[in-house]
Amino acid sequence: MYRVTYIPGDGIGPEVVAAAIQVVNATGVEIEWEEAPGGQVAIPEHGSPVPAVTLESIRRNRVALKGPLTNVVGKGFPSPNMTLRKELDLYANLRLAKLYPGVRSRFEQVDLVAIRESMEDTFQGVEQKVGEDAAVALKFITRRGAERASRFAFEYARQEGRKKVTVLHKANILKLTDGLFLRTAQQVAQDYPEVEFEERMVDNMCMQLVLKPEQYDVLLMPNVYGDLVMDLAAALAGGLGMGPGGNFGDGVAVFESVHGSVPKYAGLDKVNPGAMILTGALMLRHLGEVDAANRIESAVAAVVRDGIHVTYDLGGRAGTREMAEAIVVRV
Numbered sequence: 001m002y003r004v005t006y007i008p009g010d011g012i013g014p015e016v017v018a019a020a021i022q023v024v025n026a027t028g029v030e031i032e033w034e035e036a037p038g039g040q041v042a043i044p045e046h047g048s049p050v051p052a053v054t055l056e057s058i059r060r061n062r063v064a065l066k067g068p069l070t071n072v073v074g075k076g077f078p079s080p081n082m083t084l085r086k087e088l089d090l091y092a093n094l095r096l097a098k099l100y101p102g103v104r105s106r107f108e109q110v111d112l113v114a115i116r117e118s119m120e121d122t123f124q125g126v127e128q129k130v131g132e133d134a135a136v137a138l139k140f141i142t143r144r145g146a147e148r149a150s151r152f153a154f155e156y157a158r159q160e161g162r163k164k165v166t167v168l169h170k171a172n173i174l175k176l177t178d179g180l181f182l183r184t185a186q187q188v189a190q191d192y193p194e195v196e197f198e199e200r201m202v203d204n205m206c207m208q209l210v211l212k213p214e215q216y217d218v219l220l221m222p223n224v225y226g227d228l229v230m231d232l233a234a235a236l237a238g239g240l241g242m243g244p245g246g247n248f249g250d251g252v253a254v255f256e257s258v259h260g261s262v263p264k265y266a267g268l269d270k271v272n273p274g275a276m277i278l279t280g281a282l283m284l285r286h287l288g289e290v291d292a293a294n295r296i297e298s299a300v301a302a303v304v305r306d307g308i309h310v311t312y313d314l315g316g317r318a319g320t321r322e323m324a325e326a327i328v329v330r331v
């Protein structure tokens with residue numbers, strides 16, 4: 001019996017998280033689900049989008065399944081997702097971009113794993129005005145951050161039988177910051193001789209990914225390049241509706257879909273639950289429940305391939321619940 005924290009979150013979060021829990025439960029893996037508040041919906045009662053009770057619950061259970069949290073830009077609280085990462089020291093962000101048959105895409109074969117360091121870089125948000133008409137932002141890269149993210153990427157590759165890790169950088173220009181990230185990744189790579197290692201400039205990589213995505217496997221990068229390249233990878237795999245992900249620290253993991261809270265469709269039983277359901281599978285894999293995870297992935301693939309009980313973004317007319325039910329039946 002596992003104990004897992006779940007956060008319904010904002011917008012479409014409660015709908016897709018409920019769908020994911022329903023599918024995970026259908027595998028027969030016994031999980032005691034502990035609900036925790038999070039997001040804008042948590043503010044009236046708890047005074048924060050990342051309440052202390054939620055952090056306590058995740059620290060206790062070590063594993064969480066999280067719905068998207070809306071970030072209200074420019075007022076009130078800092079980004080709830082960044083707050084969660086900082087509070088729990090979740091230093092590696094993982095996203096899968098896999099193209100399933102039946103999903104519309106311009107490409108035929110995409111199966112990418114994108115991993116980024118997720119606490120440093122210019123996302124620390126340290127900026128300063130320089131006079132009236134200029135400003136600077138500081139880019140932080142540490143050996144510790146680069147090493148933790150790199151080791152996570154190689155461990156993931158080893159565990160999942162992935163063949164190659166490609167590190168993305170701009171070390172020709174940013175010799176100190178990206179240079180440090182690159183050198184650290186090179187050093188970590190030496191501990192994993194069975195995994196092929198290569199380096200690419202991030203700009204070139206964006207082109208290569210669009211030209212021949214099938215040639216790439218695990219991508220490793222600093223935070224900000226990750227933010228951009230991960231959305232590019234999601235688009236190659238047909239959009240946001242099928243992208244699972246997770247945030248990892250030492251002995252703690254918070255799983256979330258790649259997409260956000262899609263406020264315009266909240267409560268309409270409209271969006272694709274696939275991403276969150278695949279996120280549930282990723283969580284089961286993390287718990288060591290590989291067979292259950294495989295069954296969910298096969299069930300999602302089958303429902304998407306059949307194309308009958310699928311949501312609007314996959315060219316169908318089903319609602320969130322109907323698609324989730326169809327996946328439950330397959331599981």
Ligand code: NAD
Pocket residue numbers: 067068069070071072081240241256257258259260261262263270271272273275313
């Ligand atoms: P979004 O992912 O919420 O939506 C972008 C568009 O993608 C939607 O309009 C919709 O057309 C499509 N889409 C996304 N998920 C879908 C699904 N499951 N099924 C079908 N179509 C889907 O991105 P956004 O509009 O930029 O962000 C909305 C809010 O979510 C913002 O406040 C943002 O900060 C937040 N957000 C949170 C997370 C997170 O919690 N991890 C991630 C991204 C964005």
